[in-house]
Amino acid sequence: xxxxxxxxxxxxxxxxLVGFSWTTLFFGFFVPIFRGDFTWAIIMVVLEAITCGxxxxxxxxxxxxxxxxxxxxxxxxxxxDEYSKKILIEKGMIIE
Numbered sequence: 666x667x668x669x670x671x672x673x674x675x676x677x678x679x680x681x682l683v684g685f686s687w688t689t690l691f692f693g694f695f696v697p698i699f700r701g702d703f704t705w706a707i708i709m710v711v712l713e714a715i716t717c718g719x720x721x722x723x724x725x726x727x728x729x730x731x732x733x734x735x736x737x738x739x740x741x742x743x744x745x746d747e748y749s750k751k752i753l754i755e756k757g758m759i760i761e
Contacts, residue, residue, distance in 0.1 A: 667729050670749035672742040681737055682729040683756050690725035693718065705732055730756060
């Protein structure tokens with residue numbers, strides 16, 4: 666199950682997710698579409714077409730941590746509170 670974290674960039678706030686993505690498992694490419702991540706939505710559409718949807722199982726393990734939240738951190742988003750910072754450190758996504 667995914668853990669919700671709070672991220673900030675200047676005066677903006679956004680929710681990030683860390684952990685297994687049940688929504689990606691069940692809804693596939695719709696998840697990145699709703700999050701505004703159109704590049705990965707297209708990649709997932711292609712993967713789902715090639716694998717008849719089986720790629721959702723693999724993507725459910727990787728999308729939250731390795732793709733979506735990692736991209737936010739690379740684009741300057743940072744933990745908004747100590748809880749979020751602690752979770753990201755535990756997952757190895759940031760270094761203290």
